[in-house]
Amino acid sequence: MCGIIGIVGAKPVQDRLIDSLKRLEYRGYDSAGVAGVVDGHVERRRAKGKIRALEDVLAAEPLPASVGIGHTRWATHGAPSQINAHPQRAGRVTLVHNGIIENYAELREALKEKGRTFESETDTEVIAQLLDYELQTRPPIEALKATLDQLTGAYAIAVLIDGEDELIMGARRGSPLVVGYGDGEMFLGSDALAVGPFTNQIAYLDEGDYVAIDRKAAHVFDEAGRAVQRPVRTVAAAAALVEKGNYRHFMEKEIHDQPDACQHTLSAYINPTTGHVHAPGGVDLARFDRVQIVACGTASYAGQIGRYLFEKLAGLPCDVEVASEFRYRQPAVTPATLAIAVSQSGETADTLAALRWCKAQGLTTAAVVNVHESTMAREADVLFPTHAGPEIGVASTKAFTSQVAALTALALAAAAARGRLKPGEEAHDTRLLLEAPRLIAEAIQLEDQIRTLAPELAKARDVLYLGRGPMYPLALEGALKLKEISYIHAEGYAAGELKHGPIALIDETTPVIVIAPSDPLFDKTISNMSEVAARGGRVILITDEEGARNAPAGARVIVGPTCDPMLAPMVYAPPIQLLAYYVAVQKGADVDQPRNLAKSVTVE
Template sequence: MCGIIGYVGKKNSVPYIIDGLKKLEYRGYDSAGISILQDGHLITVRAVGKVAELEKATLLANPQGQSGIGHTRWATHGKPCEENSHPHRDCSGDLVVVHNGIIENFLTLREKLSALGHKFKSETDTEVIAHLIEENLKTAPGQTNQERLFNAVRKTNGEISGAYAYGVLWAQTPDFLIGVKNQSPMVVGLGKNENFLASDVPAFLKHTNKVLFLEDGEMVTLTSKGVTLFGKDGQEKPFKPTKITWDQKTAEKGGYEHFMLKEIYDQPQAIEDTLRTAQTDFGKLVGLKMGDLRALQNVHIVACGTAYHAGLVAKYYIENFAGIPVTVDLASEYKYRTVPRTPHTLAVAVSQSGETADTIGAVRKAQELGFKTLAICNVLGSTITRVCDGTFYTHCGPEISVASTKAFTSQLTSLYVLALFLGKANGNISATVFNKLYKELLTLSKYMAETVKIEYDVRHITKKVYKAPHFLFLGRNVNFPIALEGALKLKEVSYRSAEGFAAGEIKHGPISIIEKGTPTIVLMPPDELFEKMLSACQECRARGAFVIAVTTQEGAQKAKDCIDKAIVVPYAGEFLQPILNVVALQFFAYWTAKRLGCDIDQPRNLAKSVTVE
């Protein structure tokens, strides 16, 4: 969740650091800070709140220096305040650390360091890193200060435990920055006479698209002249940079008021780009042997939040097309429950960022059980793509808004592809049926382009209901998870209470919360369950609900006497329909939040990527 940016080069580092922190705001944070090496001394500025507050404070302090680091903090140890903000200093004030993750043994280390005379100024786990490096510098070997710092940091890594990525800047080593990675994201940007250290690529993408993704246990040193990578054994190792193919403009709003709105409209292209890569041999594409896919007897899907809802939809896809039993788990639950060691099992991890701590942990557990693992992910070189046996990339570009939209529909599209290929591999569907279904899938982006035109209709409907204190979302079969997603999306960006239910369950309790005027959004495509959804509409209206149907033109006509309003979407078929239906709910959440004056792209208390448990 926290954001890290470091710079070493020939120019004043302050604009690079501040701009990088702004690019990382989507990760979620409550405070920010910056340290600049100026004339042999570190100048540190910190502020609670948005990066804009830090920028004001930095302008007043006016630091100037060619090396610097910055950080946006999401509180895990200690309340949000200036004292707990990063960068954190050692006793001398000559060494600073920025850190993403959790140091699990920080209390033990803090007691040990306090006994040695170290004075702590914050409640955070991060500060122990700075003091531990300071302590280790006293005995670190090396002929130069750079060598001593490197060895002190390496010794520190052996003493701390947990998930962490951190950067170190020392006043005694100008033009020198160290980065460390262990189970939290850390990348390096390779520029000309300047180099960058960051927790995510957007922090420096406007300056370079050449990237080095660090692996767990690796360290890196940066100077203005170059970058050196070191393995777990402390030995230098060669590396080949990755070239990022999307540019900074892709991450800009493109004229839309909010990133969330832009990303809803990005969905036709995102789906088209995702499908473009899927037309090759599937086994080769994802890096798994077709024989292993053909032999599968079980599929476990692990994910969190919106990605979990994509997994719930995928259960319907895979069981229908491939005939393989599927379990879907919240990754945080999968990690700690007893999972039977079943043969021929594929664990599918769904994650937009590829850095979600719980999902990575679930993958590692699956691998310990001997399962093959496949990532459905959007970020090239992310941790989960390196941990899993294979990866199917969703090519939807950077998703900046905290509330996921285009990543979700791209995940659904990818999981649909997975289901089709698994069905083809094990013979559950014939080649003829596969070709027919895949041809239909290739029309999805066209249908999506039609669907995003419904914004005005949804906008008009939200005007009638946005002040309601509570919302219900109902769906059945493959649309039930979409009801859950609609409720989550509304909660995320509007802070309104919302719940999603399987429509058949409303008489088993949920109907009791319906009052006069309760907005009830019902997903009801004209399928075999349409009549049952009509009954649900009637039951809700009889108790005063304001019923809004998400359906087709045909469905709206048939349901006109049982609903109050209809949001009409194209019909793409039973199993593709959820991918279109969710667009209506994305617009509904967006316009409700906008009318309520909420911070849509950066909702309170939320982060784009949850990189700690």
């Protein structure tokens, strides 16, 4: 997860920029850079590789600036290289950026037609070029707003402008950005940890905010361009790595982290410039005739979503089994099976044992894990990483969506490797996949609507979740989340199974959560909802605009983003997480540390 730091300082900033970037190394990166204002002109220093390579550059060519920005980059658009490293520059603009600009190709072509030339492969340079173009006719903050209005995607940015000696501008959508308040100095950072060495007074920007900071103040504007005040809070610098920010609980924060976590995970699998998707580690997905996924709990539901995708997209048979059962039943496997263990921690005892069993049978093994030095990551033949960052809440949220993102990318890579895609389909599908971070951010904006459901649901004794296709595992995950943190009994069912027993539970006291964005199975799900309504059940439908138009009478409808069915499991995960979260808060439960549960189950 790329890191950002910006300092409008009263003293030299070079060493402080480097110190902050070192604190952000845990996010993962493949290049780093800094830029600063020197005699009215912005200079930059960049290096491929670790921060020590950047330090070597600075030792040879110091940056004598008191205003500057820094960045650690995880490559998305363009390979890791000095020319693609941030900060990126265009005309008067020097800029660092986290996220993915989905419409960068269209913007790039439009700017080329205006005579603009590009030196890098990055989507970040497109932002810089666009902002420099807007600066021809507008003052800086207005030019920034005009630029942001043309961007589609998830981003956090920090900007320097030649001739603006005491100004850094920033903006966020889908990726976090904070403002730090110092003594005659101001700071921007991708999180509290970035600015923690310099100040403990921090304001967290809201979604869509943009800001201009100088040595004395921060001028914050909301998405509509209105000047706003964001509350300043005191943060203990030593605890910044596990700081909740403006959120009440880590779980809430981690739900909001998901666009960033998804984007960084997808960047390990997709080259947005070429439209190519690949399996990390050089594994040839064409040589397998079957996939066996083993996992526990939430990770097993991510695996079940992966099964739909491997079979639909790649025509590759896929089985998913709870790890604690798999290794005891003497499963039949073949040498051409790819065994994939899915785990957030990479230390889950049952999953690790299943992985070792598969390895002992001579299978090729892979690990989809978030902790890249974990036991599973080390023992598997190949690592399929997720990049969710530290997850503190026991109930998994951003780790789950990152697992689904990784498995979706792998299924698409398998489809390409097995010749299942027509010419142009791979680029089309990868472009769709890169829309996921923005759509997840849009889904999180349903939070206020979902919060209003909590008082009623908190009174329920039982709750049912229904879904079809990949929404069925999401229904299982929704039920698990509610059970984990609110202690309400909940069950997830395939919607078509309702009449085979569970319908007996339906009465006027039983809420039924239906996860059903419009897809080829939607009409069948509507029929199931009608069966619930006919028996007095309270239906809460989570769907998109088309689904809402066809909702049965009496259903409470939450309208989420319209998206391709391939993306729906990721996009519709945040609403069910938020629903469980607000019900638990309503009941006064310990959301981050629910009773009887541990974050990583390292015993059988």
